[in-house]
Amino acid sequence: xxxxxxxxxxxxxxxxxxxxxxxxxxxxxxxxxxxxxxxxxxxxxxxxxxxxxxxxxxxxxxxxxxxxxxxxxxxxxxxxxxxxxxxxxxxxxxxxxxxxxxxxxxxxxxxxxxxxxxxxxxxxxxxxxxxxxxxxxxxxxxxxxxxxxxxxxxxxxxxxxxxxxxxxxxxxxxxxxxxxxxx
Numbered sequence: 001x002x003x004x005x006x007x008x009x010x011x012x013x014x015x016x017x018x019x020x021x022x023x024x025x026x027x028x029x030x031x032x033x034x035x036x037x038x039x040x041x042x043x044x045x046x047x048x049x050x051x052x053x054x055x056x057x058x059x060x061x062x063x064x065x066x067x068x069x070x071x072x073x074x075x076x077x078x079x080x081x082x083x084x085x086x087x088x089x090x091x092x093x094x095x096x097x098x099x100x101x102x103x104x105x106x107x108x109x110x111x112x113x114x115x116x117x118x119x120x121x122x123x124x125x126x127x128x129x130x131x132x133x134x135x136x137x138x139x140x141x142x143x144x145x146x147x148x149x150x151x152x153x154x155x156x157x158x159x160x161x162x163x164x165x166x167x168x169x170x171x172x173x174x175x176x177x178x179x180x181x182x183x
Contacts, residue, residue: 119173
């Protein structure tokens with residue numbers, strides 16, 4: 001696999017991770033993806049909520065979690081409380097309900113800060129991939145596998161990819177910020 005292909009794959013992986021991270025940031029609406037990052041201690045191991053239950057949003061301000069195994073509703077409820085999402089789960093028969101309170105201005109600003117933080121983490125990841133790829137290109141040159149001009153061209157292509165992926169990270173975060181800010 002060429003240095004450029006490897007760079008693209010790694011940078012794409014960083015962006016995919018950013019998309020997952022941004023999904024978990026709360027907006028004004030109930031979104032089942034808010035719970036994607038939460039793990040629950042059941043059966044002697046850590047499992048994600050979506051592996052233990054179906055999560056639906058019957059209304060714009062409510063999530064309903066239906067565990068596949070009825071005994072898991074307590075641990076699911078505790079894990080959601082521990083996750084500190086600013087919501088209180090209510091065990092209701094065989095379900096766990098979560099009422100999503102409307103977001104105030106202060107909470108929206110906090111969510112926008114989280115968007116900025118996730119975006120910066122992604123950009124740092126992209127730049128780390130750039131550094132590793134440039135080192136790989138330089139190593140190929142010192143090993144005599146490629147010529148100086150080819151190395152320079154590789155470095156230029158790697159920088160172009162870095163710029164492209166950083167812009168995509170900015171666009172993803174900006175889109176999420178608009179989503180968070182919309183009342």
